[in-house]
Amino acid sequence: MPGPFTTQLLSVTTGQAETVTDLTEDCERFLHEAAGGRDGLLNVFVPHATAGIAIIETGAGSDDDLLAALHTLLPPDDRWQHRHGTPGHGRDHVLPAFVPPHATLPVIAGRLELGTWQSVCLVDTNRDNPRRQVRLSFLG
Template identity: 65%
Template sequence: MQTDVLEVDTTRRRTVDVTEEVRSFCAGRGDGLCNVFVPHATAGLAIFETGAGSDDDVVEALERLLPRDDRYRHAHGSPGHGADHVLPAIVAPSVTLPVQDGRPLLGTWQSVVLVDLNRDNSQRSVRLSFVRG
């Protein structure tokens, strides 16, 4: 298995497209699977179309589902931080992509996106792992 780690800053964006980094990581590796994993209890990864407002729509939908208030038992950190700990139950902490000839088999409009609503920690690691088929 081959691995690499990306360091991502989410200070300015709640969603960060990491598709190009995934493509670069897979290039020249042949056929197999690429797993993308975020080892954080308050972030996740999703595959969706970016741009044209989709990024903001995803964030707004998640914020409606997970309001930042005092309803959560997990109560440390900024107000509503408990919502951040529920996020990975909705947006999984990993995605696995089939890779053919060193290219992730994503659809035309699909992107691999780090989703991070947590305002208390903006420094994220994203682990890429490749297993040959």
């Protein structure tokens, strides 16, 4: 039986476009081994200054709507003080204030306790960094 705390690092390739990447299946695979049927908490954390974790519906347009809303709230133009990288890259460093770099979710009997249409997603607007790491940690 696994210990009370287990962690794993995922490598995710997001490419060179703004993306919402569904991590739900990765989380479920991790919990299948780490939780051992126990109740607890899953923490999902992206250790990057320009990405976040969102719990949203995917596949019905909500993921594209989120990117469109972020594009409106945080336009990729030259208004940002942080200016290295692709033009407008400073907005990517503001993203975690709107989409936090973590989420903590309930696990019941070893299974992720999400609503019917909820998915765990990596939100990445930074086109300069196509590779991301996501840390999954189970405490139970």
